[in-house]
Amino acid sequence: MGAQRDVLANDLRGHVALDMLSAATHLYALGPLEGLRGEVSIFDSVPSIARILGDTIATERTWKARACFLVWADVSDWTWRLLDPAPPDLDALEGPLAVLAREAGHDTEEPLPFVITGTAVEMTLHVLDKRDGLPHDAERHEQAKVRRTLRGEAVELIGFHSRQHRGIFTPRDSNLHVHLRTTDGRISGHLEEIQLAAGARLAVPARNWRQ
Numbered sequence: 001m002g003a004q005r006d007v008l009a010n011d012l013r014g015h016v017a018l019d020m021l022s023a024a025t026h027l028y029a030l031g032p033l034e035g036l037r038g039e040v041s042i043f044d045s046v047p048s049i050a051r052i053l054g055d056t057i058a059t060e061r062t063w064k065a066r067a068c069f070l071v072w073a074d075v076s077d078w079t080w081r082l083l084d085p086a087p088p089d090l091d092a093l094e095g096p097l098a099v100l101a102r103e104a105g106h107d108t109e110e111p112l113p114f115v116i117t118g119t120a121v122e123m124t125l126h127v128l129d130k131r132d133g134l135p136h137d138a139e140r141h142e143q144a145k146v147r148r149t150l151r152g153e154a155v156e157l158i159g160f161h162s163r164q165h166r167g168i169f170t171p172r173d174s175n176l177h178v179h180l181r182t183t184d185g186r187i188s189g190h191l192e193e194i195q196l197a198a199g200a201r202l203a204v205p206a207r208n209w210r211q
Helices: 004-008 090-102 137-144
Strands: 027-030 041-044 048-051 058-059 071-074 078-082 113-127 145-161 174-184 190-194 202-205
Touching: 027 113, 027 145, 027 174, 027 202, 041 113, 041 145, 041 174, 041 190, 048 113, 048 190, 058 190, 078 090, 090 113, 090 145, 090 174, 090 202, 113 174, 137 145, 145 190
Parallel strands: none
Antiparallel strands: 027 041, 027 071, 041 048, 048 058, 078 202, 113 145, 113 190, 113 202, 145 174, 174 190
């Protein structure tokens, strides 16, 4: 619901109330927080709202928030595979993701959620924190990103892949939109880059899953 391209055209309203989805039992979702003052990530019906407070990323488990746009799926059963070798970057994930999707019976031309668990040797994330009060566009979107680099963190990733939804729920230059949270829950946000250690695992919805 909503679209990234609308955000870049200065529509920063909260089009999606998270509490309307709170009854879902296995919800996975991601998007930017209303007003571009944070990030929304939901892992197995556990919300993580990331904001910038002072110089740190602070997360909160609450359904009382709204997203500018949100992509979501309710998935109760996953098919898992070891990522061996681990892809060197996010774009390289498309190959093993397509292989596993076909094995699980999915049409790789259709949008697909996925999850990854593992340890990040190094990763870069951002949390949006727009404070300039100016009309929003692509340049100001970059300026609103507060970036952090983390190393050696155990993480869980939620992502959505589509070749048809650039500028809607994936960035204009990518088929992937991925968020992360550390397994201790203290940090979440939009994933930009990651180098995974050996032993990471990738999952797509099991064959009997329906959106």
